Amino acid sequence: MREALTNPGQLIGIWYVSEWMATGKPNAFQLVELGPGTGTLTGDILRVFNQLAALLNKCDVSIHLVEVSPKLSAIQAQMLTGGKVQSTPENKAAYMEGISKAGIPIYWYRDIQDVPQGYSFYLAHEFLDALPIHKFQKTEKGWHEVLVDIDPEVPDQLRFVLSPSRTPATENFIQPEETRDHVEVCPEAGVLIQRLACRIEKDGGAALIADYGHDGTKTDTFRGFRNHKLHDVLKAPGTADLTADVDFSYLRKMAEGRTATLGPIKQREFLKNMGIELRLQVLLQNSRDSATHAQLLHSFDMLMNPEKMGDRFHFFALLPHHRLVRPTKKDNPQSKSPLPPVAGFGELSLK
Numbered sequence: 001m002r003e004a005l006t007n008p009g010q011l012i013g014i015w016y017v018s019e020w021m022a023t024g025k026p027n028a029f030q031l032v033e034l035g036p037g038t039g040t041l042t043g044d045i046l047r048v049f050n051q052l053a054a055l056l057n058k059c060d061v062s063i064h065l066v067e068v069s070p071k072l073s074a075i076q077a078q079m080l081t082g083g084k085v086q087s088t089p090e091n092k093a094a095y096m097e098g099i100s101k102a103g104i105p106i107y108w109y110r111d112i113q114d115v116p117q118g119y120s121f122y123l124a125h126e127f128l129d130a131l132p133i134h135k136f137q138k139t140e141k142g143w144h145e146v147l148v149d150i151d152p153e154v155p156d157q158l159r160f161v162l163s164p165s166r167t168p169a170t171e172n173f174i175q176p177e178e179t180r181d182h183v184e185v186c187p188e189a190g191v192l193i194q195r196l197a198c199r200i201e202k203d204g205g206a207a208l209i210a211d212y213g214h215d216g217t218k219t220d221t222f223r224g225f226r227n228h229k230l231h232d233v234l235k236a237p238g239t240a241d242l243t244a245d246v247d248f249s250y251l252r253k254m255a256e257g258r259t260a261t262l263g264p265i266k267q268r269e270f271l272k273n274m275g276i277e278l279r280l281q282v283l284l285q286n287s288r289d290s291a292t293h294a295q296l297l298h299s300f301d302m303l304m305n306p307e308k309m310g311d312r313f314h315f316f317a318l319l320p321h322h323r324l325v326r327p328t329k330k331d332n333p334q335s336k337s338p339l340p341p342v343a344g345f346g347e348l349s350l351k
Helices: 009-022 040-053 070-081 170-172 189-203 248-254 267-273 276-284 290-304 306-310
Strands: 027-036 060-066 085-087 095-099 106-111 120-125 136-139 142-150 158-161 182-185 205-214 223-226 229-231 241-243 260-266 313-319
Touching: 009 027, 009 040, 009 120, 009 205, 009 276, 027 040, 040 070, 040 120, 060 070, 070 095, 070 106, 120 189, 136 170, 142 170, 170 182, 170 223, 189 205, 189 248, 189 313, 205 248, 248 260, 248 313, 260 267, 267 276, 267 290, 267 306, 267 313, 276 290, 290 306
Parallel strands: 027 060, 027 120, 060 106, 120 205
Antiparallel strands: 085 095, 095 106, 136 142, 136 182, 142 158, 205 313, 223 229, 223 241, 260 313
16 A cells, blocks of 8 residues: 555546546547556556456456657566566567556557557656757747757857747747747647547547646746756756646647647646545555555645645646537437536535
8 A cells, every 4th residue: 555645546547437437438448658657657547447347347448558668668567567578570550568467458659659549548647748848038039949059168068049030940839829938839749639639539538638837827947857856957968857847728729629628737636626635544544554654644745735746737638529518419409418527627526
């Protein structure tokens, strides 16, 4: 139980099952995670699927992981299958496959485009904030792109400079209605959201994006971390993790109306709506030693404290339009039974 609250994986698993039930329990679904890291989150979600096996027993569940790093995919394979995986032939979309400890098939891919079409639940947890960005600064002469240059005054030192004139990125990525004077845009995130929105529009399912971010209000969020401490992004390139907050207002635009969107909602609100406080009480009652007690309370504080991840981390969802608005039937417009609420994005009512 020591790891039960260190990340919200089990509550995310419940969110997917809730959406599966709300859309009529289709007979199959794919769980697709982008950049699964060490596989911890997928492992927590699989535990939920295992605990709800009686509910899911007539559903064909499969796991699809999009991972480009051979080192991380090996760690994921060990965690999720005990290392029982095999490489696949070159002509197959997946480069590796295996079976989870509970018997669920798992496949690894290098690109979201390689994942088979079909009713799917997508997860991008701390994925988009690591993608490259363009930065722009507004001056009296209009918008300029922020570029990286070699500092002529200091050998081996980089510096930020403004482009002398408008660049192709400035022409393409600055929205006409933009009111901020400094903007960060992540085109790769935009393309990814377009692809997810197209898939969900065609095949159904949902996407849950969880990341550090804002709703089009922040300006300069680009920063580096080295050994969990802030690090100058221009010093010793390649030795620090670089990150920029996700602009959820940009993601909403990139969905282009193909899907409905919900959020962003602060992590502490989403997890509270998903019942994390009740879950904490149950875990505390079941824990026998003070060390586990302290670990649970520490983890809860990390996830929910507004000064930590509670207010800085946000959840955002893509859903088919019919999930939120029932299509009107000409023959009987009165037959509108209410649609089930979307878990996490509204207060949980325990009945």
